[in-house]
Amino acid sequence: MENPTSSYTPTEIEPKWQSQWQSQQLDATSEDTTKPKFYALSMFPYPSGNLHMGHVRNYTITDVIARVKQMQGFRVLHPMGWDAFGLPAENAAIDRGIHPAQWTTQNIAQMREQLKRLGLSYDWDRELATCLPDYYRWTQWLFLQFYDAGLAYRREAAVNWDPIDQTVLANEQVDAEGRSWRSGAIVEKKLLSQWFLKITAYAEELLQDLQKLKGWPDRVRVMQENWIGKSTGARVVFHTEAGQELPVFTTRPDTLWGATFMVLSPEHPLVESLTTAEQKEAVETYQAAAAAKSDIDRTAEDREKTGVWTGSYAVNPVNSAKVPIWIADYVLMGYGTGAIMAVPAHDQRDFEFARKFNLNVKVVVQPEGEQELLNGETMTEAWAGEGIMVRSGAIDGTPAGKGAGQSVAKAIEFLEANGFGEAQANYRLRDWLISRQRYWGVPIPMIHCESCGVVPVPEADLPVLLPDNVEFSGRGPSPLAKMTEWVEVDCPLCQGPARRETDTMDTFIDSSWYFFRFADARNDQAAVDPAKVNQWLPVDQYVGGIEHAILHLLYSRFFTKVLRDRGLVNCDEPFTRLLTQGMVQGMTYKNPNTNKYVPADQIADLNNPVDPNSGDRLEVFYEKMSKSKYNGVDPQTVLAKYGADTARMFILFKAPPEKDLEWDDADVEGQFRFLNRVWRLVMDYWADRPQTTTAPALNLSKSEKDLRRAIHIAIKEISEDLEGDYQLNTAVSELMKLSNAISDARKASDTMMASPIYQEGIETLVKLLAPFAPHITEELWQHLGHSESIHLQPWPESDPSALVVDEITLVIQVMGKTRGTIQVTAAADKATLEQLALESEVAQRYIAGKTIKKTIVVPGKLVNFVVV
């Protein structure tokens, strides 16, 4: 017999529905404020031009969440935009002579089409691109807000300098050996005056408020905590013999009596004045060597300590001891005061330094118990453990430790009482250097006037537009600095000759506020209307890669707090819940002898992979997809072959969202088969459905009851999987179970298809599947005789009465081991359960000849006999 129903052709139905939804404005953001709001956001992409599987995974996860919330009666904001400034566009300009704006615009157009092919429920009316003046105008305006608040300032800082091309390089343009990506020259450090945002002013709040982020993965919170890096201790002021103050920060002020020398960073401003004539040459040589060292050299593991004496001494405030002042690159100018008191007996780094340069080691913490007494002359490593303070004047005899009444607290008390210092906290977090000596970014809206100094561009003059007709060579100063007619302006204050700031902003600035702009994306009067922002923010669910765990998320939190303090938004934190999805990995073939990757299509037999060139056996493993490893899978290929719904289902089912996902073609096939089964199940029902449906029976048959139960279990389980933690993989497996249950019910009974329960099953399955596979479900929904979109249907509710069972399976255990099961009526009470269990054949077999000592009855679950 001919198949009465058409077959499932995703490549036809998917584009059809995509264009219908678009013309119906199905995905327009609802303005119905009687509904609760839900803001679902994926981290917006850099428009590289090609969508990769990582994007597909990210956006699919967020789309399912947005669609479910929509069906559950929320008004949902689900926007998309482009993080469109950045280096690759400028590289394209240098390499291929195409203007960054043109390159970016083309890429956006291409990626937008690819995204649309995935069936994502974006409100495209709110699309934004950070490189467009109607967006970056407000980025500039926000910068001026920071400036006005005293949170933007200028100071000198080191940049990567290419001495051949005479240009500044981004960190990404410096390779692992410290060479320029273009010229190959060894990159130098060069000081330039640059703009900073004062994120350190918010360090404590950024740290404290991590506790509010209950919907964030622990590890992201911990990473941010470590990044902020708070440590508590004291500031202690030493004096040089010449009388200059030389403050240090220490977490162990209690060991101050053991400080036998001091170390300054080579860049410390006092080094020059402290250096004696005899030491001048050695010190300057050392400083020059330190300056030339790359970051990689400076942070290399297990480096031997180096350093040089300045020739000067300082005085230890607590015991007036004369301590030599050294410089060494293990002390960093950017942390604390750039100077330390060295306590070699109790700090391993100081110990190594002291041993190398024969400096005095003085023990001030003596461990108790069986420990041998420590001796500064003979000890082989620093003692950082517990003990009793010795040779420590005022705190002698105090137990070492940070607790109340212990050495650290006592020492701080003593310092404060004598004016030697005070308790202090220090943060590892540094202010954010935002200046980039590049073209393709937001121009910093500042003007340098010879007589007025640094003057902000008046708000009325925003945006400061990027000039168009720029030349890109990759050499010399940034393209903007070469644009004389753009650079030279009148000072807004004195009208005298002035120059524009030619640096642009770090692109992380653009992405630190885009989630606000989506709430009011078309506003040309303000960055955002506070009323609109407060209606949508904070983002309820943010989804993106773990690689943004620190910088992007921390900067966004910082911006939110500053905008709150400027009265622009109400929320303290921008992202209530955060999901960091795992990466997508591809099957990788690598020759272990040559360390070269081999494309799969060059391998003759994938079951026995050998290198076509050498014949070496290849290693096979999963690794993050990348071009250089030939292990990528192009979304376009998958869409063309199976359609978006299959790709979405596969990605959702294959692994939990936060775990890495191994791409496997066989599993993709499996998902395609599942959608085909659903298609046939629904279409067969529609073709063979009885023309007169039987009235709802008062007494359901057993198979009807079982099916109804399966339906409502599926609703319950899937709804739970979609709450909070988004266990999308198990949600998909529940959909499969329901599909299987419907299929089984049909096979079990000829009359089942006429039952209203069967119809309920079919329609529920389609509705529950809709957020996951939006196209096939829309098509099937229409075939089922509905005219309104399935995506506007209410989410099914689980009926508790349907879950009730007449009989349960009772597990019989003896001594905690499962020995069998019996069927019992669900209504049975504890005593009855015990009785039935005891009488059961299994129980009798294992209890025979023994005495029951104790019986545990867990109603609805099991009976366990403890016997002797």
Added chain:
RNA sequence: GGGGGCGUGGCGGAAUGGUAGACGCUGCGGACUUAAAAUCCGUUGACCGUUAAAGGUCGUGAGGGUUCAAGUCCCUCCGCCCCCACCA
């Protein structure tokens, strides 16, 4: 060095302290077909056992512990992954 996470069949992965391995992939056997594809049915942790069953033993990285009962809770150890790191 500091911090966080993970370890379950051939594979991806399920399991509010209560029948470990749901769901899927793969493999194997079968039906349909001239044949293949597709589809459908059965089976798929290891070992012992039997003609076949029935049945039994073991099993969640290793070892201890708590409990009537442990993948799950506690302790020790091993292995892998990630973040930070000469941060005073």
